[in-house]
Amino acid sequence: MIVESETGLLSAFNEAGVLAPSDVHVARSVARLSGATVDDDVLLATALAVRAVRTGSTCVQLDRIAETVADRGDGATGDLPWPPATRLTAALAASELVTGAPSGPLAPLALAESADGPLLYLRKYFRQEQSIRRILDERSATRPTVDAAALTAALDEAFGAGDDTGYDRQRAAAALAATSWTTVLAGGPGTGKTYTVARILAMTETLLGDDIRIGLCAPTGRAAAQLQSSIGEYSRTRRRLHSDPTAVTVHRLLGSRPDGTFVRGAGNRLPFDVVVVDETSMLPVTMMCRLLESLRADTRLILVGDPHQLVSVEAGAVLADLVERDPDETTGVGPPQAFGSAAALDRADFTDGERSALTRGVITLRRGHRYGDRIGDVAEAVNAGDADRVLDLVTGDGDRPVTLVDPDDLDGVRGSVVAWARDLRAAARTGDARAAVSALRSHRVLCAHRDGRFGVAGWSRRILGWTADDGGAHPVGGAWYAGEPLLVTANDRAQDVYNGDSGVVIADGDALAAVFERGDTIKRLHPSQLADVVPVYAMTIHRSQGSQFAEVTVVLPPADAELLTRELLYTAITRAESRVRIVGTPDSLRAAVGRRVARASGLRTRLREVGGTTSDASGT
Numbered sequence: 001m002i003v004e005s006e007t008g009l010l011s012a013f014n015e016a017g018v019l020a021p022s023d024v025h026v027a028r029s030v031a032r033l034s035g036a037t038v039d040d041d042v043l044l045a046t047a048l049a050v051r052a053v054r055t056g057s058t059c060v061q062l063d064r065i066a067e068t069v070a071d072r073g074d075g076a077t078g079d080l081p082w083p084p085a086t087r088l089t090a091a092l093a094a095s096e097l098v099t100g101a102p103s104g105p106l107a108p109l110a111l112a113e114s115a116d117g118p119l120l121y122l123r124k125y126f127r128q129e130q131s132i133r134r135i136l137d138e139r140s141a142t143r144p145t146v147d148a149a150a151l152t153a154a155l156d157e158a159f160g161a162g163d164d165t166g167y168d169r170q171r172a173a174a175a176l177a178a179t180s181w182t183t184v185l186a187g188g189p190g191t192g193k194t195y196t197v198a199r200i201l202a203m204t205e206t207l208l209g210d211d212i213r214i215g216l217c218a219p220t221g222r223a224a225a226q227l228q229s230s231i232g233e234y235s236r237t238r239r240r241l242h243s244d245p246t247a248v249t250v251h252r253l254l255g256s257r258p259d260g261t262f263v264r265g266a267g268n269r270l271p272f273d274v275v276v277v278d279e280t281s282m283l284p285v286t287m288m289c290r291l292l293e294s295l296r297a298d299t300r301l302i303l304v305g306d307p308h309q310l311v312s313v314e315a316g317a318v319l320a321d322l323v324e325r326d327p328d329e330t331t332g333v334g335p336p337q338a339f340g341s342a343a344a345l346d347r348a349d350f351t352d353g354e355r356s357a358l359t360r361g362v363i364t365l366r367r368g369h370r371y372g373d374r375i376g377d378v379a380e381a382v383n384a385g386d387a388d389r390v391l392d393l394v395t396g397d398g399d400r401p402v403t404l405v406d407p408d409d410l411d412g413v414r415g416s417v418v419a420w421a422r423d424l425r426a427a428a429r430t431g432d433a434r435a436a437v438s439a440l441r442s443h444r445v446l447c448a449h450r451d452g453r454f455g456v457a458g459w460s461r462r463i464l465g466w467t468a469d470d471g472g473a474h475p476v477g478g479a480w481y482a483g484e485p486l487l488v489t490a491n492d493r494a495q496d497v498y499n500g501d502s503g504v505v506i507a508d509g510d511a512l513a514a515v516f517e518r519g520d521t522i523k524r525l526h527p528s529q530l531a532d533v534v535p536v537y538a539m540t541i542h543r544s545q546g547s548q549f550a551e552v553t554v555v556l557p558p559a560d561a562e563l564l565t566r567e568l569l570y571t572a573i574t575r576a577e578s579r580v581r582i583v584g585t586p587d588s589l590r591a592a593v594g595r596r597v598a599r600a601s602g603l604r605t606r607l608r609e610v611g612g613t614t615s616d617a618s619g620t
């Protein structure tokens with residue numbers, strides 16, 4: 001959309017589709033409120049900083065703006081009058097928006113030098129990053145005192161003898177968590193992150209006493225419910241956790257108020273000895289900052305997640321930043337001898353890079369415990385950006401776990417979808433809840449977009465047509481039928497169902513019920529108890545995060561679709577346990593592997609503020 005009243009540089013960038021009207025309006029009001037005189041270059045830079053946050057970054061990399069915008073496919077960027085980075089940087093360094101106006105200290109922008117060149121921030125995000133950096137540095141300046149023999153005994157108790165099929169990174173992760181104030185536990189799906197967290201909690205109770213307080217949380221209600229179910233199952237069936245922790249959303253843990261403020265913060269810290277955050281990749285920078293500010297210095301923090309997955313829709317990719325932080329730029333003391341002996345480091349298979357990451361509290365689990373290694377091979381090639389290898393793995397004859405399907409030849413996909421719907425109906429009509437949820441998770445179609453021919457809407461229509469031809473139900477007027485797959489679209493704590501949960505309608509005597517799988521149990525609800533549900537024949541890859549299906553069909557949009565990224569493809573592929581069909585052309589697959597979610601941030605390297613007003617902003 002075009003802002004009619006706009007002229008000059010802003011107008012050109014708005015008309016080209018680089019700046020949205022909101023970027024222009026916010027930049028104008030930032031300039032007006034500060035009372036500063038602002039030239040065209042500075043105004044453009046301000047609008048680009050607003051745009052950066054809108055597109056998920058915390059800052060603009062000033063010497064890469066044109067490339068970043070072009071990478072995203074935003075508008076026609078080639079002919080635009082991009083000001084050179086040196087001119088922009090000089091104008092910003094002298095601008096009152098950065099230095100503060102004589103009339104007052106209000107400086108809505110922050111400019112910093114970094115290894116990635118000059119970075120421009122809206123000051124709020126600069127402060128948040130600085131706060132995260134400072135707290136993490138303070139936390140890594142010391143380590144908890146742990147007795148080596150006690151640690152080894154606690155690990156033996158929590159992990160048992162092991163299966164002796166290689167070095168046990170899960171045990172090493174627990175040893176790291178015992179000897180660090182902050183631990184990042186990374187790994188792909190099914191590498192046993194949750195399995196390890198349960199044992200870390202058991203080990204911590206052994207080391208610190210049964211009366212410790214544990215905070216469990218995740219960015220979404222659904223991820224919190226899943227964490228609760230896994231830890232609850234461990235506590236019920238393997239070893240009772242005396243602290244009996246309850247998982248909640250990060251918002252709830254911090255006591256979010258309706259006005260957007262939080263009960264918890266630097267002046268009112270969380271009471272826990274251990275805090276675990278699951279699915280940390282989805283945590284935006286604002287929440288990470290608030291969480292860190294709310295922790296006592298002697299609380300062990302364990303951040304769990306898969307840094308290759310899609311990130312939060314809000315600004316920031318903090319988990320990936322922490323995993324990829326420049327080792328030369330971080331401070332802190334290395335792991336103590338207790339870690340080395342308890343983790344049997346002398347027998348470890350860590351690379352040099354991984355050993356250096358250990359000193360920053362970062363450990364990555366690599367061995368898949370859930371799906372065939374061959375899906376893992378494709379996922380790894382996607383992460384490595386190796387499109388040739390990905391294409392090699394997914395094309396050609398033979399039984400391949402991941403295959404590329406020609407969009408004009410959908411017979412195989414149709415066969416799978418029809419069989420899925422048939423199994424679902426058969427189980428649902430007999431009222432067999434367990435068989436129905438198992439049929440439900442046997443297959444899922446995932447799309448990048450919600451709307452359009454390649455999106456959820458188009459594919460849902462197509463699938464309904466296929467299943468109707470096969471004798472499936474024609475849903476009439478929104479009435480439920482046995483065998484209908486459902487998707488929950490809003491959190492409902494009272495019923496313990498969350499946005500993104502899927503369930504299925506089954507016969508329940510003469511009536512119908514909706515059933516949902518919750519760990520090893522099944523939740524049964526009457527239709528009247530469910531407010532926000534829709535039928536689900538296909539879902540977006542974003543929504544599928546945290547779910548697993550036996551087979552997955554991934555529909556790729558055309559190669560030039562902005563949403564089509566490596567992270568999106570990786571997330572989609574790794575939803576499957578045994579088989580993936582990718583519907584798309586070799587071109588769209590190459591485009592997906594080649595395009596990364598580019599999120600600029602200053603967290604990976606040291607920063608030096610330029611012309612700023614804050615005394616704590618040196619980044620040292």
Ligand SMILES: Nc1ncnc2c1ncn2[C@@H]1O[C@H](COP(=O)(O)OP(=O)(O)OP(=O)(O)O)[C@@H](O)[C@H]1O
Nearest residue numbers: 170187188189190191192193194195196306369370
């Ligand atoms: N060391 C192990 N020995 C036996 N089974 C294991 C081990 N580690 C994990 N598993 C099993 O593998 C499966 C996947 O583990 P888990 O759910 O902890 O993985 P995850 O990394 O949390 O996956 P996701 O990110 O998809 O939630 C579970 O059934 C778990 O019990």
